[in-house]
Amino acid sequence: MxxxxxxxxxxxxxxxxxxxxxxxxxxxxxxxxxxxxxxxxxxxxxxxxxxxxxxxxxxxxxxxxxxxxxxxxxxxxxxxxxxxxxxxxxxxxxxxxxxxxxxxxxxxxADPAVPAAPTAGPGSQAGPQAGAVAAVGARDLIRFCRTADGTQIAWAAIGSGPPLVKAANWPSRLDLERMTPLFAHWFEGLVRGRRLIRYDERGCGLSNWACGFTLDEYIEDLDAVADAADLDRFPLLGISQGGSLAVAYAARRPERVSRLILNAAYARGRTARARDDAERDAAILDLDLTLAGWFAKNRSYLRFYAAQFFADGAPHLWDEFTSHQQLTTSVANGARFLEELSRLDVSDLAPKVSCPTLITHSRDDPRVPVSQAMELAELIPDSRLVLLDGRNHLLTPDEPAWPAFLAELYAFLAADDVDGG
The missing domain is CATH 1.10.10.10 (Winged helix-like DNA-binding domain superfamily/Winged helix DNA-binding domain)
Structure with missing residues (x-):
């Protein structure tokens, strides 16, 4: 027809x-x-x-x-x-x-063999029922599980082969990420011969929004997803603040994490790592400007925040990032995320990570300075640091750092496959 x-x-x-x-x-x-x-x-x-x-x-x-x-x-x-x-x-x-x-x-x-692809609805406090499945195309299903404290977590798996689990990092929303130009390349890049498992952490996306925001609770989220995906041992990828969670999880669950990959990660948030009054004042100013942008929807403040994630990006990329971010959670939860992440500190857990660890970081990242990657490399015993040429905190598909990151990632994971996880 x-x-x-x-x-x-x-x-x-x-x-x-x-x-x-x-x-x-x-x-x-x-x-x-x-x-x-x-x-x-x-x-x-x-x-x-x-x-x-x-x-x-x-x-x-x-x-x-x-x-x-x-x-x-x-x-x-x-x-x-x-x-x-x-x-x-x-x-x-x-x-x-x-x-x-x-x-x-x-x-x-018309190709009758390719149906239109429905997606899951937007996140809410109640969310779909645990155990439910929302179709997002033939290769990607959004599922729901519950943590030990009863919080409902949305998770998804795509691809086939050995598993790769991505620790959650805000902003995220499972039903939008793969069609968002800013993030679509991550999914194309991470599923080459692997089964990628990802999820929305509590407080955002399709997971419960009414909940706590502590490191212990974030670890419960990852436990619940790994159990729901029937994973005993797996490599774990952490990006940005998801890297801090991944470090903590690997330290506390050494029996589950075979290898750890960190990109644009840090052990201590900006407030936690401030060494003097000037750095503390700068951290407070950064937080205040970002919160003001969220509450007042002030475009200039929001661009100030987004530009730190895409330093080499055009202003329209900053606006797209802001628009996506605002779709992932409420204003109140966004403020809580920003405040908690600024105070996050896993520096005492990093030395307890026992698995092989790959740390990659853009040399001129303005959001998380390269010194934070160096600190992680010093703290984690069996780690290797690879610096990527670039300025973006979140890698884009058209910069040289992106294929360099993927090459390092897959070479590192190949050793895990040989070892049998």
Whole structure:
């Protein structure tokens, strides 16, 4: 059966199948958000009003401004747009929204073997029932488990082969990460011949939001996920503050962690590692500016924070990071994360890590200075430090540090496979 496919930028949108692709690869997107995108693209010759969206996309169901804004953010994240850089979906204030990107239409043969991919809904305090499974495409399922204290944790597995567990690091939301251009390359890079297990830690994403924020509780999250995935022993990857959690877990659960990989990690948060009044004042200022940006939604403050993660990135990347971050948790929880992470300190646990450890770090990382990677290398007995050329705290797919990191990672994991984990 022939179908019309709408092409814009690097994207193809098949309205009949309800399928969005980027560079011919399907993108997972929440069904209502996908329906909204389809309607906007189909009627791109005019402005679509909120009233029309309510009547057609929502079929007359209640639609609040906040809910519509959330679905628009999901659409924009999926196609690399932002609220400020509206190259695809433009807000026409007082009237509605219009799809404005140059679009061509071609006729193609529909592929009935590739169904539209549903996704899990947004996180909430209650969340889905434990043990439930939410489909996110044929290769990726979001599942739910409970910790010893009853907190519900969302986790997912993708790929096949020996396991690789990624310790959670905020911001994360399982149903959005793989279709977000800022993070999609991590999943393509980490599943080469491996089964990647990841999860949303308590307080964010699809896991419970109403909970505690302590290191012991974060370790409970990882215990619950490893048990649910039926893993006895596995290599553990920690990125940014997830590296601190990974260090603590490897120290406290030596029987479970075969190898430890740390990227952009640190033993002590900015407040915890301050050595004098000047560094303490700088840590407080950094925290205050970021919190002010979160509570007041101040764009300049939020860019100040995001620019530390993507120092070599253009301003639109900072905005995309901020938009994604705001979709992962509440403002109150975001403030709690920032405060707790600044005080985080696992320097007393690092010397107790007994497994082989690979530490990688960008030389000119402004968010976490390279001195913190050196401290980890000094503290962890069986560790090796590899410095990557670059300035980004979170690696991007187009910088030389990214393939260098993957090469080091897979060479390190190959020894684990030979040893049998």
């Amino acid at each position: 022939n179908t019309e496919i709408y092409c814009f930028g690097r994207f193809n949108l098949d309205l009949r199948l309800g399928r969005l692709c980027r560079d011919q690869r399907p993108i997972r997107i929440e069904p209502r958000a996908l329906a909204l995108l389809c309607h906007l693209v189909k009627h791109r010759d005019r402005v679509v009003s909120k009233k029309e969206i309510r009547a057609t996309v929502w079929n007359g169901a209640p639609l609040t401004d906040a809910l519509l804004a959330a679905r628009l953010r999901t659409v924009r994240l999926a196609i690399g747009d932002t609220g400020d850089r509206q190259q695809f979906v433009r807000t026409v204030y007082g009237r509605g929204y219009q799809f404005v990107a140059p679009t061509t239409v071609r006729r193609g043969e």
